[in-house]
Amino acid sequence: MAASSNSSLSGSSVSSDAEEYQPPIWKSYLYQLQQEAPRPKRIICPREVENRPKYYGREFHGIISREQADEILAGVEGAYILRESQRQPGCYTLALRFGNQTLNYRLFYDGKHFVGEKRFESIHDLVTDGLITLYIETKASEYISKMTTNPIYEHIGYATLLREKVSRRLSRTKNESRKASVTSEENTPVEKITSLVRRAALTQNDNHFNYEKAHNFKVHTFRGPHWCEYCANFMWGLIAQGVRCSDCGLNVHKQCSKYVPNDCQPDLKRIKRVYCCDLTTLVKAHNTQRPMVVDSCIREIEARGLKSEGLYRVSGFTEHIEDVKMAFDRDGDKADISASIYPDINIIAGALKLYFRDLPIPVITYDTYSKFIEAAKICNPDERLEAIHEVLMLLPAAHYETLRYLMIHLKKVTLHEKENFMNAENLGIVFGPTLMRPPEDSTLATLNDMRYQKLIVQILIENEDVLF
Secondary structure (H helix, E strand, O other): OOOOOOHHOOOOOOOHHHHOOOOOOOOOHHHHHHHHHOEEEEEEOOOOOOOOOOOOOOOOEEEOOOOHHHHOOOOOOEEEEEEEEEEEEOOEEEEEEEEEEEEEEEHHHHHEEEEOOOOOOHHHHHHHHHHHHHHHHHOOHHHOOOOOHOHHHHOHHHHHHHHHHHHHHHHHOOHHHHHHOOOOOOOOOHHHHHHHHHHHHHHHHHOOOOOOOOOEEEEEEOOOEEOOOOEEEEOOOOOOOOOEEOOOEEOOOOOOOHHOOOEEEOOHHHOOOOOOOHHHHHHHHHHOOOOOHHHHHHHHHHHHHOOOOOOOOOOOOOHHHHHHHHHHHHHHHHHOOOOOOOOOOOHHHHHHHHHHHOOOOOEEEHHHHHHHHHHHHOOOOOHHHHHHHHHHOOOOOHHHHOOOOOHHHHHHHHOOOOHOOOOOOHHHHHHHHHOOOOOOOOOHHHHHHHHHHHHHHHHHHHHHHHHH
């Protein structure tokens, strides 16, 4: 692993105006321990071993006992061999010397080598990572257990000092700030200061629609030394040292990710498309109340399509609907869906329905689905309305706002029923399965629930002024 000084990592050497900043204090203890960890020492077998697996090298010693392995490795910290089990032929073991004892690990290969969750290209990398982990967890177990007790993330210590400077960059314009200042790779202070400061600046200055959003953490391998943006400690190991939020880029230890608040501020450079993107992620990335698809399509429909016969029931050409989808994915809120490009309003209505169908989590979320269905089964109209209102309060804020806006629009559609022949019941039939889907992918459950899905949407339209 490439070594680097703390000063360069903390941003003290970046660009001309870096002197105006107080660099963050990254904690170096775990980094120093990684540098001290024993290095792997491959003990080569002096004889040619028959039937050696092709993916192992000369560190493979064939069928030998634990005691023999212990003798071969004795006294050499970091030394390792591979052996075949005497009791279970065909099963392989990594024997590794650490802490004056020989440790034995069942070894597997599926194209990569592994003994646990991490998978490695070579045995050498596996042993290197293992020795780092063993050494750090042995030397600093108490320190690691307390890493999350006083995180920089909570006080945003250094972020506070930088907020005013970062804010000026972010406030140039929304598009420039998100596509230039925040995402710049050209050694700008904003990039170097990490997503933690970006989050602070956006939260205070530029994010008017502050919906709560959980981070989308995924295991990540960092090239070169990296520090956790929650606890400020080094992220040790050779691969899979921590997790990264795929929406905002926050880098943290896996154990620290459990404590990070639901305050993800998605970065536009990480949002690859509009359709099929999580609803809350999209609106936070674009800093809007609702998905721009919803606003744009409804605005266009209300301008020229409310009296169109069979609105939302009549299908537009699939190819043209796909064109609209690609336009939004490519151009965002600049997508041109005007009458000069798409004279058939059913294409716009179809694109709106497709957006809702493509959501990974429906507008009426999986978590609330069963509660809505149960509420729909209540016979007393007043009690049913009250139950639906209670479940609406459980929706994530961005989902609630999107549903509210859609229901107001659909109510307007019903006011033109004489021309478009679309009443609340008809719209419920169309939008029921579009806005809500059962958590389990069951055709039977979907069929059984269809009338309740229809009823829920019908009630939401008819009572939008009361329920929202």
